[in-house]
Amino acid sequence: MSSDLMHPAALLIAVAADALLGEPGWLYRRLPHPVVAIGSVIAWADRRFNRASDTDARRRRGGIMVAAGLVASAFGLGWVLQAALLALPWGPLWLGLVMSTLIAQRSLYAHVADVASALELSGIEGGRIAVARIVGRDPDRLDEAGVSRAAVESLAENFSDGIVAPIFWGLLLGLPGMLAYKALNTADSMIGHKTPRHLAFGWASARADDWANLPASRLSALLLVLAALLQRGADAVSAWRAVRRDARRHKSPNAGWPEAAMAGALGLAVAGPRTYHGRLVPDPWMNDGGRWQLNAADIRAGLSLYWRACLILAILVVICVGVD
Structure with a gap:
């Protein structure tokens, strides 16, 4: 299955x-995380090419050029890095370690688990502080x-775009694909907002x-449905039904798939009406009819389902290595 771009063995090392190890703090206190470095480039491009005096048409053209330039540059940089790393002794190991910086299995688990711990130890105030680190909605209203x-939704959505998507693109296009995806995903999180400044740009x-x-959002939903088969108290059939019924009702073309799958598997209702920056957003419920009065125990159940889905994904990567 390998090619000049695809290196499943290196990707398996990255997943493991x-x-x-997660994100070693000692390393990123000395070197910028790749996503932080990408974010710095995007912030510069936003200041340079998104002027308040520009027309919407000019802003949109500038935004198209920035997006295309980011993806092309990231892909090219990934190609050069991959070739250089594979030329070294134990090349797949070094390539895998670099790839691992673009996957967020352990860090996502830690951030969401912090919300559950904060609720358990410090009550609602602690929970609000912890969840504000991972979501954009107004925590004081929660x-x-x-x-x-909010924690369960973030876990489900970020399982798709923080884990499944980079691994998917890594299997298809190696480090160049992973780095290009991360550049695009970071750009969306920084400038892909429907605000007056960024709507066009x-x-x-x-x-x-x-x-x-x-593709990753659909795959992530399937992985969560399969994970429900392995977790006591989870319901794979309900997860599948929730995906089929509710996923396409979500305002995002992708987030509804893993959110509906996780909610259906655990008998919960997530998404729904919520407040962002003082504005009520009347979104539909994922797994409408499920229990919406969640607590820390439900976050823990979501984390258990998440790790099972990650394990199934790792097995799929192992299969790809075996095919290779």
Whole structure:
């Protein structure tokens, strides 16, 4: 299955390294994380090419050029790095370790588990502080159920775009594909907002990110359905039904798939009406009819389902290595 771009063995090393080591703090206190470095480039491009005096048409053209330039540059850099690393002794090992920086299995688990721990140890105030680190909605307006739903939603959505998507593109296109995807995904998170400043400029990044995440979001839903077969108390049939019924109702073309799958598997209702920056967003429920009064125990159940889905994904990568 390998080619000049695809290196499943290196990707398997990346998946294992991220699961075991996560993001080593000692390293990133000395070197910028790749996503932080990408973010610095995007912030510069936003200042340089998104002027308040520009017309919407000019902003949109600038945003298209920035998105295309980011993806092309990241892909080219990934190609050069991959070739250089594979030329070294134990090349797949070094390539795998670099790839692992673009996957977020362990860090996502830690951030979401922090919300559950904060609720358990410090109550609602602690939960609000912890969840504010991973979601964009107004934490002061959230009760315990709202904090818990936000954590479960973030876990499901980021399973797709933080783990499944980079691994998917890594299997297809190696490090170049992973780095290009991360550049696009970071651009969407920074400039893909429907605000007066970024509605036109971030349009290309947002639309391209939707397309880049489309296969991974469907795959992530399937992985969560399969994971429900392995978890006591989870319901794979309900997860599948929730995906079929509710996933396409979500405002995002991708987020509804893993959110509906996780909610259906655990008998929960997530998404729904919520407040961003003081504005009520009347979104539909994922797994409408499920229990919406969530608590820390539900976050823990979501984390258990998440790790089982990650394990199934790792097995799929092992199969790809075996085919190779």
